[in-house]
Amino acid sequence: MTVGFVMMCHTALDRAAQVARFWAEGGAPVVIHVDRRVDALSYTRFERGLADLANVSFSRRFKCEWGTWSLVAAAQAGAEQMLARHGDVGHVFLASGSCLPLRPVQDLAAYLAARPHTDFIESVTTADVGWTIGGLDEERFTLHFPFSWKRRRRLFDRYVEFQRRFKIRRKVPPGLVPHMGSQWWCLSRRTLASILQDPERRTHDDYFAKVWIPDESYFQTLTRLYSTNVESRSLTLSKFDYQGKPHLFYDDHLQLLRRSNCFVARKIWPRADRLYANFLAQRTPIDATAEPDPVKIDRLFSKAVERRTTGRPGLYMQSRFPHRDRENGKTSAPYSVFQGFTDLFENFEGWLAKYAGARVHGHLFAPERAEFAGNETHFAGCLTDSARLRDYNPQAFLTSLIWNSRGERQCFQFSPRDNQACNWFLATDPNAQISVISGAWAVPLFRASDSFAVTRREAARLQKIELDQIGILRSMYVKARVRIWTMADFIENPMELMQTIIDEISPRSTRRLTEVPRLVDLTGFGQFLQNLKNQGMQPRLMGDFPVDDGPQSAIAHHSRPYIVR
C-alpha cells in the first residue's frame, strides 16, 4: 500500500513540478490539478516537464476561485482519478502546489500503513471552530451565496444582510452535521470512495455547491458519515495570520521545520531556495514512527499573531499613530501626577521616592525646563530638558517618557504654573493617577515677598487656570483616577490621604507610612487669603482658612513626628 497525492496548482508551477517529482520518484502516484486560468503555454511546459514520470497524471481542469465550489470539484476529480488509476493507493493526500514535503515519502507511507483506517482531516462542528474570520461560521451552511466575495464584495455583504433580516435560511440535507476544518486532508481509500460513490452524492454536491467556502466543509462533513476513525488534525502544517491569510515559510525556518517532524508544510515562499534544496534532497527514510510535533512552530507563529493584534499601547510612531480616542491605551504604563504637593510640603519629592519606590520627577511641564528626576538634563530615550522641544509636542513628550521608562513607575509634579496642553490627555488616560490639592499654588505666592499687586494678578491667573483644569477633571469624559481635595481638607489629615495614594501606586507593599513630609509654615495664610479678598479677588479653591491661624498652625507644628501604630 502506498499514499497518493492530489496536487492543486495555480502559481509557481516550477516549484510544484519539483515537489511532484519528489513524490513520484519516491513511489507515490501524483494526480495534478492545474487551475484553468493558467495559460496554455505554462501548462504544457509544466506537463512536459513531468512527462517522464509514469505515475504522474493530470486531471480535468476547473477554473478555481477562492471560496467557491470549483475547488471541491477539482479535488473530487483528482481524487476520483487517483482511486481509479492507482489500485495500490491506501490513502489519498490532498496537497497544494505551494506545499513542501518535510519527510521522505516512505516515512509517510509507513506512518499511514500503520493506521490503515484512520482519516486525517480536521473536522470540527461549527459551534467549536474558533478560527473563522469575518463572522460567517454557522451561516456558511444556512445562507445562500450566489455572489462572488472577491469580485462582488458589496453585493455579497448586502445579500447576507438581507437574508439575515428576512430570516431566509437553507435546509441542511438530513443526516448531515456541518463540520469545518483545514482544506488539506489525508483520507483512507475506503472513506474517500464512500464519499465519492455515495448514492446521495448529487444531493450533497448540490447542497455544498452553494455553501460558502465549501472546500473547508465538504469532505470535513461527509467524512463524519463514513469514517470509523477520524483523527481530527491535518497532516499538513499550515499557519495563518490574524486576517486568515496563510503565513509563508522562508529559508530561515529550515531548522524549525526540520525539527517539527511534520510531513508536509504550506505555504512555502517560492523563492525559498534553501528550503526546497534541503527537503527535496531527503530521499532516505528517517524514522517512520516519529510523530509530527509542531509545538515550537505553533509558539513562534502565535507570538507573531499576538504581536500584531494587540499592538503596543502607548507607542506612537510613523507606523502606529492611532487616531485620537481610538488608541488601544494612550500610554504604555500607569503613572502619577501630583498637583500642589510640592507647594505644601517640604522635600515632597524625596519623601515620595522613598515611599512609592518610583521615579519622581519635578515639574516636567515647568515653563523654564523639564525638571527630570535628579535634576538631569536628559532622560531615557534622549529626551532633553529643553522646554521648547517639549512644548513643540507636549503629548509626544509625555508618551515618550512613559514608553521609555517601561518597568518603572513614573511620578511627576504639576501645577497651574506649568504648560497645560496635556490636561485633556491626562484626564482621559486610564493610566494616569492624578492627585490634586487645589489652591496650593497660593502658598508660594504667600511665602514670596512680591508686591501685593503682582501677587494678586498672579493669583487670579493661576486660579483661573486651575479652575479650568478642575473643570476638565470633573467632566464626564474622565478615565484617569482623579482625586481632588481642597488645601484645607488635605492638611486636616494628610497621612491617611497619602496612604491611599501610595497604596495605589504600590499595592503589594504592606509598609505603612510612618511619617509625612513636613508641612510648610502656614502662619498668616488665612490673613493672606483675606487680603486677596480685600483686594477684590475671591480665592475659591483653598477651602476654609480662618483669619486667625489657630488650628492650621497647630498642625504645622505637630506634623512631624506623626507616627501611626
Added chain:
Amino acid sequence: MPLRQKIRALRVRLRLRLKRQRLLWRSFRSRHRLGVVTDRTAQIRRDDILAFACVRNEVVRLPWFLMHHRALGVQHFLFVDNASDDGTRDYLAAQPDCSVWHTGASYKAARFGLDWVTWLLMHYGHGHWCLTLDADEAFIYPDHDTRPLRALTDWLDARGRPVFGALMLDMFPKGPLDAQTYAPGDDPFAILRWFDADNYTVLMKPLLRCLWVQGGARARMFFASEPRRAPTLNKIPLVRWNRRYAYVNSTHSLMPRELNQMHDAGGRPIAAGVLLHSKFLHTIIDKSREEKARREHFGDAEAFEAYYDGLISNPDLWHEGACEYAGWRQLVALGLMPAVDWA
C-alpha cells in the same frame, strides 16, 4: 455629507490632482537636463527591484551603499550625478548594475533633485518595486538579514499594499564627529553606532494625510530653539511605482495622498522599516562648510546657517542616554520599527 462640504472636498481633490500633474510635468521637462553617462537599463527584467538616488560627491559612501542594497536584493541602480568632482561618476559608471545620468543644473531648482529622480521613476520604474534613497541612507526592515527584499515585496503584494514606510534614524558616533575616519567600503555603522531611542514627535498633516515625525539627534542638538524646523524623519522609500505617482517633498510624502495612509487608525502596527542615516561621518564637517556656501539644500537657506555652523564646530552628538545599535530586533523592541506580520 452636506453639499457645501462635498464641494469643498471636491475642490481639495482637484487642487491636489493639479499639483500632482504639475509635479509630473516638471519632472518630465527636467529630462532635458539629464545627460546619459551609462545606460544599462536594457538589463532590467520585468520583476526586478530597482533603486534610485541622486548623488553628489559620495564616492566615499557608495561602495558600502551598493554592497548593502545589493545584498538585500536590489537588482539595478539608477543614479543621477549632480556635478560631482570626486570621481563619483566614474565609480558608478564602472559598476555592472548601475545606470548613471549626470547634470550640472541646480539641485534646489530641481526640487532638491526630486524632479530628476521622478523622471527616472516615471520612465524606468513603472510597475517595479522601487527604492528611492539618498547615498547616506541604508534601508533595513525586520528580518532583513535572513529574508531578501523580494520576500518583503511579495508579502506586500499579497496584501495589496503598494508602499512601505520607514523611519529615518540619525546615527552618530561617540566623541567629536571627525574623531574617527571612515574608509570607503567599511560599514559606516561600525562608527555611527548610536541613536536616540525615543524623543520623536508625531503630528498629522491633514491635507496630504501623512504623518510628520520629527526628533532624534538633530532635533535635540540643533533645533531645540526651533523644533518646527527640525528635519522630517518619516519616509516612504519603497513603492511599487506607477508613472502617475509623485513624491511631494523628498520621499516624505506621496501623491495621490491615499498612498500616505500607511498607519492603522485602530492602533495596530503596520509593517515598516528604518533608514539608517550615515550623515554624521567625519566628512560631514567639510561637506557642511561647502553646503553652507552653496545654499542648495533648504528652501530658506538662511534659517539653517546655525545648523551648519553647529555641524562645522565638530560637536559630540553622543550622551549617556544614547542607545547603541544592536540590529533590527532591538529596533523592533524599542518600537522604532514594527515587526512585519510574518514569523
